Amino acid sequence: MTIIVATFVFIAWTVYRLISKENILLEDIFLKPFIWLLPIYIVNGHRDLGLGKKHLTRHILIGLAAGLILSLERLFVNHPTLNFSYLAIVSAFFTAITEEIFFRGYLLNRWLKNFQKPIFPLVLNGLFFTLTHIPVAIFVYHYSGNGLAVYLLTNFISGFVDVYLFYLTRSAYTSMANHFVWNLFSGIFR
Numbered sequence: 001m002t003i004i005v006a007t008f009v010f011i012a013w014t015v016y017r018l019i020s021k022e023n024i025l026l027e028d029i030f031l032k033p034f035i036w037l038l039p040i041y042i043v044n045g046h047r048d049l050g051l052g053k054k055h056l057t058r059h060i061l062i063g064l065a066a067g068l069i070l071s072l073e074r075l076f077v078n079h080p081t082l083n084f085s086y087l088a089i090v091s092a093f094f095t096a097i098t099e100e101i102f103f104r105g106y107l108l109n110r111w112l113k114n115f116q117k118p119i120f121p122l123v124l125n126g127l128f129f130t131l132t133h134i135p136v137a138i139f140v141y142h143y144s145g146n147g148l149a150v151y152l153l154t155n156f157i158s159g160f161v162d163v164y165l166f167y168l169t170r171s172a173y174t175s176m177a178n179h180f181v182w183n184l185f186s187g188i189f190r
Contacts, residue, residue, distance in 0.1 A: 002110045005039045009102065010132055017135035025087055028094040036102045049105035050172035059171040066174075067181025070161055075189060088187030096179035103129050103159070104166035104175045112167070122163050129159035158182050 012035050020027075040049075103125060111121035133155045137143045143151050162175035 001043055002107055005043055006107055006128060008039055009036050010128075013132060014135040017139045024091055028091045028098075032095065033098045036098050040102065040106045044106065048109060049101055050109055050166060050170060051101070051105060052171065055169070055171070056173060059169050059174040060177045062169065063165060063174040063177025063179075064181055066161060066165060067178040067185075070158060070178065070182055071185035075185075082189060084188050088184060092180050092183035092187055095183055096176045099129075100162065100166075100172045100176040100179055104162060105172040108163060108166055109170075118167060122160075122167060126156055126160040126163050129162070130156040 013032075016031070016035060107128070108121060108125045111124060112118055115121050130152050133152065137148055137151050141151070158179075162179055165174040165178055166172060168174075
């Protein structure tokens with residue numbers, strides 16, 4: 001069932017990205033959760049999504065620390081300029097919640113239960129995370145060639161950090177915190 005849900009979300013999101021130029025705030029707060037999380041709720045309810053409260057503070061702090069470490073590259077290697085906006089904060093927050101519940105809480109959690117060795121579901125999840133970022137790269141950011149390759153490699157690396165954090169803690173809050181910081185730095189430092 002996870003493959004069906006994942007395929008549906010990928011196709012729906014690709015079509016949406018192709019035809020829509022919606023307001024990013026509206027998109028991240030309402031449309032993305034609707035497209036990505038409603039199928040999970042229909043199939044699974046809200047069970048077993050890595051949202052347990054045990055060690056919650058520790059998991060969030062681990063994710064925030066990992067996100068800061070991962071984001072240092074953006075500051076010291078790329079020498080970006082600050083482009084602060086409240087929209088970047090809100091967008092980073094809601095995107096992290098939606099994508100981490102979908103990719104780690106739902107997909108990875110189930111794939112880990114179906115395979116004896118974790119390496120296959122971990123890599124598969126990182127690759128699928130990257131695959132779902134192709135529509136935004138092409139239709140929104142208009143990347144091609146080297147720009148597209150760098151964007152997708154960066155997404156794979158940051159996504160795999162989220163995969164690994166979830167695998168270590170079994171908490172979507174850890175990967176949400178990391179994802180939030182990464183997206184925040186990506187949004188305000190360009």
